[in-house]
Amino acid sequence: MSAHPAPADWQARCDARKQAQLDAIPPDWRIAFPPLTVDRRNVLDVPRTCGLLTPRELEITDTTDIDVLLLNLRTAKWSAVDVTTAFYKRAIVAHQLTNCLTEIFVDRALARAQELDDHLRVSGSPVGPLHGLPISLKDQFSIKGLETIMGYAGWIGRYAESDCVLVEILYELGAVPFVRTNVPQTLMWGETHNHVFGRTTNPYNRYMTPGGSSGGEGALVALRGSPLGVGTDIGGSVRIPSAFCGLYGLRPSYERLPYHGAANSLEGQESISSVLGPMANSLAALRVFTQAVLGARPWRRDPLVVRKDWDWREYALAEHGGRGARMCFAVMWDNDVVRPHPPVVRAMEEVKRALERAGHRVIDWEPHRHIEIYKNAETIFAADDAHDMLSACALSGEPLIQSMSPTVDAHAYALDEPFARTVLWQLHKEKRALRKSHLDHWEATAARTGTGRAVDAIISPVEPYAACPHGCNSDAFYTTLCNVLDYAAVVFPVTHVDGARDAAQPPHAFRNQEDKAVYEMYDPQLFHGLPVGLQLIGRTLEEEGVLAMAEVVDAALKAAQST
Template sequence: MSDENWKEICAKKRQSLFDSIPKEWVIPHLSIQKHSNVMNVPASSGILSQKQLDITEESDVDVILEKLRTAEWTSVEVTTAFYKRAVVAHQTVNCLTEIFVDKALKRAKELDDMLSRTGKVVGPLHGLPISLKDQFTMKGLETVMGHAGWIGEEAEEDCALVTILYECGAVPFTRTNVPQTLMWGETHNNVFGRSLNPYNRSLTPGGSSGGEGALVAMKGSPLGVGTDIGGSLRIPSAFCGLYTLRPSYSRLPYYGAANALMGQESISSVLGPMANSLSSVLTFTKAIISARPWRYDPLAIRKAWSEEEWDLSEHGGVGSQLCFAIMWDNGVVKPHPPLIRAMTMVKKALEHAGHRVVDWEPHRHLEIYKNAETIFVADGGHDYLTECAKSGEPLITTMVPSEEEDIAEGYEYHAPTPYVKMLVGEPKHHEAYELWRLHEEKLRLRKSHLDHWARTADKTGTGRPVDAIISPAVAYTAVPHGLNTDSFYTTLCNALDYATSTFPVTFVDPHVDVPVEPHDFYNHEDESIYRLYKTDIFTGCPVGLQLIGKTLEEEAVLRMTSIVDGALKKWKLEIKD
């Protein structure tokens, strides 16, 4: 396919997306400054009625589900309200890839009719609109996944997750933007373009679930589903002020979803929910696991939701004193001042609530990261190049905006060579035997880290090892497009397969989060990240952290996150008083 052909096909797809927006939902006069916060645009757009604003401002999915169950709100009302808000969000931050209003509203009407006729809900997610990252295939719809060569290919069946969502009574209602190849911590491709951060459009919402992060942050969806192989749930959640869960491999059903690096199973991609409340994350996770996903996904682990683990059976039980470890830095890159303040806030809040807090000693992080990144490129880049070759589009090698995008005026772009290239070098094809040795090395590193964690029992004072680790998800908050190079903190958990959550803590305050004096840099990446911090760039950005548990303890991770989140909120109120 010629250069002009793939560009023309992409342009037609973008136009088709715009044409799928109901005309009365198009904002007539959208005047937005380049660096502006657009979180208030839905309320000021004139597109949503007051009731629709009230519906979409509700952050707790449980509240929405109760109103749907009692028919105080209909699914058609709720789906229409969130669809309008999603479309408004898209016009400000470019977050959607598929808009199918009629299909979603038909589904919502069927659910309303069933409730009216039987008096019973269809399932635990009855009537709830849920947005999906542009990987989750839906029968009859395209799954472009950021590749020009995928345009026009309609799915012949639903993926396992969508099948289960229908069983649970949900209304899948829109799909969201991803980066080309998925393997980026930002969101940009040649088909749909770049997704922007609603807190500051000159900053990235993260990736690869960046479209989802931007949409949910603007409350254009009550709950979204993304994926994570190196931080793709946690990075956008941290950048956009959201809660999420990165479960262990195959705890939630991935079968049938489109993906990059298909067949690479040493470090598996996982799916997880993204929401504005932790209770929403819990409700989704419990609903999907309770639907017995192993019926549809041959890799899904046959493990029912455990109330015993939710009650922290391996952590002394609910009400016991817990011991958390803070990873102030990982020995590879030091976090920016807002992240240090966030960890300090959490430490004070937990101690105020009666829990113990110790420092975490990083263990072989650079070796773990190098091993993981080498596995990711063990095909020598063949997968990426093959998918681009289908259309002739170029492989995107930088997320720095082009001059044509005109979204980052005033910022200087001196993107460093990502440190991973210094560690791994250019992608090189590995023979099967070489790949097996990498898998063997990963297993040894996982065992070494497990033993290291077990040894912390000597300093917790609880008789148990550290219950969970709290660390940055990323060393900084949302950054200018093209400058997100840090995935050291997140990839650690993917390589070790630790269940991990992300939760918001605060916002950047330029009067408090002042730059600090240079430290002894670990490497050139650490130095570049240090020099990136300028208070005028990051003012008002959400600051999020991650809570790291052990493999397959999703229930305990969610419970411990609720303990941390509750302690933090209570401490903030008491400090304010």
């Protein structure tokens, strides 16, 4: 990164940067969008009705079949310039509706697309497996010559001197990075708001959060403003916005995909590693992205990446009886910490019925040492007592955001001393023991599955609720569990909240204050219409397997819902 400019008034700097973002939007791409009112919270139809996109551009951007999109690009049925233009226009519409973008670089992206068209015309062959595909990136993935702000006022003016490894690979694969998306200050939130770019909202209901920290990606992809986005996940930051915005998302294991050169919070904290993962409107897009990036042999650029090619045997479910075999799934109805809302329970019931109808067995998952795992994770995350975050804020003088509520301004922070090394080492030792204990617990399920194997995968909530009001997303343990144990997981959409079917339930015996607060937050009419997603949890480094098993579950669910 280049030298940081001298600190100035942080609010003025934020205002100037936000204005520069607005100035980057082509004037004829601006729309008259509806204000946020009680009867105009859902804006999913606006890209189709605002008049900005042509019928052909709507056809392009409504194409969720990634294989069709890539086929049309490599055969020149659709040019890379036309596809990039279509998605860029729709991304700009999405931004005006939800405030989902950070970096807007139209000319640069279109120049890249023109290079790809020229190459295809002259050579007759595409550049790579992602030829011409626009890809959006969370505001962590450094692109040479562009700012990497990551929600900090003090990082305004930080221009990347090189591309991060993922961006290098995407260019070689033929992709067109074309926008970057909004994040919360510090990244350590399940919502998306910062002082520089402001708050991102959920296109299903702008009164609600799209989740975080990859919330900008969630809102953008939900509005079909990108065919494929890349987020990151340290406690659920890919999976939460995927579930809240009705998307598919992959959380791979530590170091399976290349992270080197991307900006981050808590750098040096390697007890629970942040990972990158794709988000899209189809499962196939997750597979195409993962397979393409692994095909580029990323371990030759990022020394932490595991040296493991895309495993076709694993994708064929060889360790799960093979494609078409009877499998056994376990449903985690409750994690014994926070009880899920009624629509989340209904989603699990629907998946169970669909799997049983498809010939699979479904048993109950028995939570194992969850409170211990939760305490271990939260203590590790707090090990430096926010020194990293406060140091980043001190560059500009901006306060550390401690509430995502639009009506609460909580900027006080009491600073303690960071942990001694011996305490952190003890946490590492405890984490290893918990992982071993959970592995043994999983293996012991072989006595209950009827397949001769342990449970093939766990079906679990992503959050105990659908997308919630801004400032209310306070629980993430259903997802953080996977980050601690390093289990690969895929989020898939199941249903939508139905105010009539998903009635509030009588109070139960609350386990803790969080459990009580989550129960009291539920209002069937407030949540009505919001998407409900679940996650399929597999083993460590089993990305191909969890994608394949998610396809099995998704197909069973769609078959059941079509009858």
